[in-house]
Amino acid sequence: MKIHRDEFDRLALEHLDMLYRVGRRLTQDAARAEDLVQETYLRAFRARDDFELQEWGIRPWLVRIMHNVHFSRSQREKRQPVVVDDAHLDRVAGNKSAAWVPLDPTSFEGMDQRLAKAIEELPVEYQTVLLLWAIEEFSYKEIADAVGVPIGTVMSRLHRARARLCEKLHEYARKEGLIRE
Amino acid sequence: MNPEPTQFDDPALKAALRRTLGGETAPQALRKRIAQALLAEHATEQQQPPGHTPRRWRLPLIGLAAAAVLLLGLGLVYTFAWNADRSVPPYFAMAMVETSRRSLGEDRARNAEHGIADPLANVPATDLAAARAKLRAELGHPVLVIDPGDGWTFQGASLSDVGGTRAARFVFTRGDATICVYSLSTGALGYRYKTKDGMTYSQTEGQYHISGFVRDGAVHCVVGSSSTGSLPLRQVTALRNLIRKAAETMSMGGSFESRGCPAPPRAS
Numbered sequence: 001m002k003i004h005r006d007e008f009d010r011l012a013l014e015h016l017d018m019l020y021r022v023g024r025r026l027t028q029d030a031a032r033a034e035d036l037v038q039e040t041y042l043r044a045f046r047a048r049d050d051f052e053l054q055e056w057g058i059r060p061w062l063v064r065i066m067h068n069v070h071f072s073r074s075q076r077e078k079r080q081p082v083v084v085d086d087a088h089l090d091r092v093a094g095n096k097s098a099a100w101v102p103l104d105p106t107s108f109e110g111m112d113q114r115l116a117k118a119i120e121e122l123p124v125e126y127q128t129v130l131l132l133w134a135i136e137e138f139s140y141k142e143i144a145d146a147v148g149v150p151i152g153t154v155m156s157r158l159h160r161a162r163a164r165l166c167e168k169l170h171e172y173a174r175k176e177g178l179i180r181e
Numbered sequence: 182m183n184p185e186p187t188q189f190d191d192p193a194l195k196a197a198l199r200r201t202l203g204g205e206t207a208p209q210a211l212r213k214r215i216a217q218a219l220l221a222e223h224a225t226e227q228q229q230p231p232g233h234t235p236r237r238w239r240l241p242l243i244g245l246a247a248a249a250v251l252l253l254g255l256g257l258v259y260t261f262a263w264n265a266d267r268s269v270p271p272y273f274a275m276a277m278v279e280t281s282r283r284s285l286g287e288d289r290a291r292n293a294e295h296g297i298a299d300p301l302a303n304v305p306a307t308d309l310a311a312a313r314a315k316l317r318a319e320l321g322h323p324v325l326v327i328d329p330g331d332g333w334t335f336q337g338a339s340l341s342d343v344g345g346t347r348a349a350r351f352v353f354t355r356g357d358a359t360i361c362v363y364s365l366s367t368g369a370l371g372y373r374y375k376t377k378d379g380m381t382y383s384q385t386e387g388q389y390h391i392s393g394f395v396r397d398g399a400v401h402c403v404v405g406s407s408s409t410g411s412l413p414l415r416q417v418t419a420l421r422n423l424i425r426k427a428a429e430t431m432s433m434g435g436s437f438e439s440r441g442c443p444a445p446p447r448a449s
Contacts, residue, residue, distance in 0.1 A: 013215070021205045041215050041219060042219075042222065045222050112201045115197055116201045119198070130198065135195075135202055
C-alpha cells in the first residue's frame with residue numbers, strides 16, 4: 001500500500017528518537033549520529049515512492065536506510081585519511097582511567113553506568129541488534145530486515161551480546177561484592 | 182513460509198537496557214533541522230515542471246545513456262585504431278629503403294659506369310602486366326601493382342631481396358622522384374609482428390616515404406623519394422590506396438589489368 005507524502009512525513013518523524021538511538025550506537029558519536037539521522041530522512045524522503053507500508057510498518061525500512069548510509073560512509077572514510085581531534089587522543093592516552101566508572105554503592109546507578117559501558121564495548125553490530133530488540137521492541141524478523149541479515153544471524157548476535165554482557169557484569173558484580181560465588 | 186522463531190525474552194535485561202539507553206532522545210535542534218530539510222525537499226519537488234521524470238526512472242535512464250555513450254566511444258576508438266595507419270618494424274623499413282636506394286637513377290648510372298649489372302634487368306621492363314605475371318609465378322603470392330599514370334614512367338621490375346625475403350619490385354620515375362612498389366610475404370615483417378588483412382602502414386624513414394597494406398598473406402608497399410621533396414608522403418599513400426582499391430575491385434570479379442587508373446594527387 002502506497003502512502004501519501006504528508007502521511008509519510010508523519011510516520012517517519014514519529015521514529016526520530018529511535019533512529020537517533022540507533023545512530024548513536026552505530027557512530028558512537030552524538031554529532032555524527034545527528035548527521036546520519038538527517039541523511040537517513042532525506043534518503044527516505046527521496047525514496048518514498050519505493051516504500052510499501054507492510055505489516056511491520058516503516059521502522060525496519062528506516063533503520064535499513066540508516067544502516068546502509070552508515071556503512072557506505074564508513075567504507076568511504078576508510079579510504080580517506082582521518083582527522084583525529086585532541087579530545088579523542090586524550091581519551092586514547094588515558095583509556096584506562098576513562099574506562100573506569102565511579103560507583104555509588106548505595107544504588108544500582110553504578111550498575112547501569114557499568115552496563116552502558118559494557119554495551120559500548122560490544123561490537124557495533126551487537127549493539128544495534130540489542131538496542132532494536134530491547135528498547136525498540138523489534139521482532140527478529142524486523143531486525144533481520146532492518147540490518148539486512150538472516151533471522152538466524154540476529155538470534156546468534158543477540159545470544160552473543162547477552163553472553164558478553166553477562167560476562168562483563170558478572171565480573172564487575174563479583175569484584176564489587178554484589179554477588180558471591 | 183517458515184514461522185518466525187520463538188522470541189527470546191529476558192525482562193530483566195530489557196529493563197536494564199531501557200533504563201540505560203532508552204532515555205536517549207533526539208535533540209530539539211536536530212528535530213527542527215530535519216523538519217526544515219524535509220520542507221526544503223517538498224519545495225524542490227513542487228518547483229519541478231509537471232512533465233518532470235520521476236527520480237527513480239531518471240537514474241536507470243542516465244545509466245543506460247552512459248552505457249550507450251561508452252559503447253559508442255569504445256566502438257569509435259576501435260574503428261579509428263583499426264583504420265589508423267601503423268608503422269612497419271624498423272628493420273623491415275630499412276631493408277626496403279636500402280633496396281629502393283639501389284633503384285635510384287644515380288645508383289643505376291654508377292652501376293653502369295662500374296659495369297655492374299642493372300638489377301632491374303631481370304624482368305622485361307616493357308610490359309608491366311607481363312612482369313607482374315612472371316613475378317607472381319615466381320613468388321607464389323599476389324603481386325599487386327598498377328600503372329600510376331600521371332607522368333610516372335615504368336622503369337622495370339625485378340625479383341629483389343628485402344631483408345632476406347624475396348620480393349617483387351616495380352620501379353617508376355617522374356622527374357627527380359622515384360617509387361618502388363613491393364609485394365612480399367608478410368613473413369618478412371618477422372614472426373613477432375602480427376598481421377591481418379586490411380592493416381595499413383604509413384611512415385617516413387629519412388628521405389623515404391613508405392606506405393603499404395596487407396592482403397592475402399602478402400604485404401604490398403610503395404616506397405617513394407625525391408631529391409627536391411616533390412613527392413610527399415601524402416602522394417605515396419594515395420598511390421598505395423589506388424593499388425588497394427584495384428585489388429578489391431579484382432577480388433569482386435574485375436580485372437586487375439583492365440581497370441582504369443585515376444592519377445594520384447600531385448604535390449601542391
